[in-house]
Amino acid sequence: MNYKQKKTLILVNLGGPRTTEEIEVFLTDLFTDPFVFDLPLPEFLRLPLARFIAKKRTPKVKKIYESMGFGGGSPLVAETEKQAKALEQILNRKTDFNWTAKVAMTCGFPHIRDTEFEKPSSDTIYLPLYPQYSRSTVLSTLSHLEKKFKECPVGSGGYVPSFASDLKFHQITARFIFEFFTKSLNRDEFLHFPEVTFNGDWKDLDFIFSAHGVPMRLIRKGDRYMQEIESSVKGITEQLRLLGYRGQTHISYQSKVGPAKWTEPSSLQIIESLAKEGKQIAVYPISFVSDHLETLEEIGEQFKDLALESGAKSFTRIPAFGIYPPFLEYLAERVLAADILISYCSCKEMGGESLPTCRFK
Structure with a gap:
């Protein structure tokens, strides 16, 4: 009997609480991560403060998750599991290997530090589901893996880099938006597909590409996240033009937490400004690859209400x-090309610093 060589793909996402009981654990993981909650404080002060903030925010966050209708938790883990299952099928169809796809989160469960997630190699490949590089997402993921395995996975053959500037990513995104407006997508494949879709000429809409914001402190440390967002939007806009799009595109940032200065302009500012001009607005979640709290609740409810109350002629959430x-x-x-994509320290170039065990120093 011939046995196929086994390979494992691990999809990595930031995470989300699957149940109400997991909310405080998720927030604690989030705020104690030094690449996310980056404050100019020594660890003996930063960590207790982070835990205090997580505990204080838990009741408020519980109410938000309860309002979403997913049993008090987030659908992000379940949606990522759907992606893993579909990718597993594709990889088994495309190759002669026996692929197993798993899901790991950097906050909450299943956590990337769990023993089931093995060392990155050509047989165990990690794919962070962030199109754009950021210290708060990609560098955080790499740091978790470095602490666990005592080496940075970049260049190991077991890591897939971000893809914000890739022409093919731009083409696929533009095609996805086109298919959404031409009603060519399979509604059943999406979580809470918008009930009301735009019925006019989509080619003249104002598109807002809304990205998750990050503190400007990260940008000042060398994080190229804003450049990555700009690269994505520029490339996607060019591809939309080829499909007949004539309208204006805008970049904005959402989900600000705390008083510190974050990336701007905020999505709330852009939406209110365009709405007051009576524009027809569509919002695409440029930094997200699956629907969850930020797309369904923040974009789909909060942004919609603001737009319509401020005078927008229409508002459309693109999934x-x-x-x-x-x-x-x-x-x-991208997974199948993982072995040949990296030959330099992407952490230093994209995030402003190399991890201690970087193999390219």
Whole structure:
């Protein structure tokens, strides 16, 4: 009997509480991460403060999750598991290997530090589900893996880099938006597909590409996240033009937490400004690949209410990719090319610092 060589793909996301009981654990993981909650404080002060903030925010966050209708938790883990299952099928179809796809989170469960997630190698490949590089997402993921395995995975053959500037990513995103407005997407593949879709000429809409914001402190440390967002939007806009799009595109940032200065302009500012001009607005979640709190509640409810109350003629939430087949086929290609994509310290170039065990120093 011939046995196929086994390979494992691990999809990494920031995470979300699956139940109400996991909310405080999720927030504690989030705020104690030095690449996320980056304050100019010694650890003996930063960590207790982070735990205090997590505990204090838990009741407020519970109410938000309860309002979403997913049993008091977030759908992000379940949606990432759908993507993993679909990618597993694609990789088994495309190769002669026996692939198993798993899901790991850097906050909450299943946590990336769990023993089931093995050392990155050509047989165990980690794919962070962040199109754009940021210290708060990609560098955080790499740091978790470095602490666990005593080496940075970049260049190990077991890590897939971000893809914000890739032409094919731009083409797939533009096609996805086009198919959404031409009603060519399979509604059943999406979580809470918008009930009301735009019925006019989508080619003249104002598109807002809304990204998750990050503190400017991270940008000042060398994080190229804003440049990555700009690269994505520029490339996608060019591809939309080829599909006939004539309107204006805008970049904005959402989900600010705390009083510190964050990336701007805020999505709330942009939406209110365009709405007061009577624009027809569509929002696409440029930094997200699956729908969850930020897309369903923040964009789909808060942004919609603000837009319509401020005078917008219409508001449309474009969903995230989810299990959109062309996107998953693209990710599979990235996974299969993981061994040959990296030959330099991407952490230093994209995030402003090398991790201690960088193999390219």
